[in-house]
Amino acid sequence: MIGRGVIGICSLLLMGALSWAALSLPAKPPGLAKASLDRLGESGVAHPVTAVLLNYRGYDTLLEVGVLLLALAGAWSLGRGEQPAENPQSRPLLLSLLRVLLPMLLLAAGHLLWIGAFAPGGAFQGGALLGGALVLLILGGLARRALKRERCLRAGLALGVLVFAGIAAVTMALTGGLLQYPPGAGGALILVIETAAMVSIGLALGLLYLGGQPPEGARRSLLATPPDHA
């Protein structure tokens, strides 16, 4: 067992090395700002970050949606999660807060998705809000019935990857390049991808909160009871 002092000294050395490395980077890097702004007109959106995420480097985002699905599959493979809030009626404050918050969260998510084309926003920001809304629903005990429809949940979770990969395959057949959109179609395709991705991201982030598969499905599961769950 290494003492804390040794780890502390090593950490200080690491901090020095990292600072030196960061400070010795060129002060005026060429960067990709000019290249990405020059071709912005062709990308189909007017915001450079969205253009990078879903056009120039769309494969990053495709893989990222896959990582999200993989993380959820990993969490689900650990067994069933717990249902919080035994009796939602005992939390009147949460319920009345939800009545105000939920519509606003949904509205804000849609707004963020739409303005992502020309301002900061997009599928991930919107999806994070949807995920938050889902966590609030679960906490309030209002998502019980929805959580039992596991097939719908799975379809919603896979939607982002499926739509994204489908569009990637079709555009690849049309243009010959991975995620290289046909001229003029970029904006519409990006909106379709982002909408599907937002639903999946929101579901995945919200369901990760359970820390496992949703508790006990409607179809009586035959093998689902974990033997060590005393």
Add this chain to the structure above:
Amino acid sequence: MPDADYRLYLMASAAIFTIGFYSMLTQAHLLRRIMAFNVMGCGVFLLFITLAARAPGPVPDPVPHAMVLTGIVVSVCATGLALALAGRVQTVTGKTELEPGEDAGGRSGAAHHGSSA
């Protein structure tokens, strides 16, 4: 003048990363380790954002921004999975820490278990 600011941010990102690194190695509680891992990630994000701001041009470089956005989502996923695993460890063993030796490699951990069983 702004150059000094960038130097401050660059050193701050190194410091934040190191704080996370130190906690990751010294804290035993799994929740604290997961948080330390997130602190390390924040240091990396700050570095990227600083480099994006430093790039010449009328607006910050969008490519590091997009990478940070991707990185945030990946770190949230990893955190979610890590929390699920930590919860599972607590359900199975009743502890919130890994046993010493258990994370030092498969064989020694297995031997340790064999002797204790």
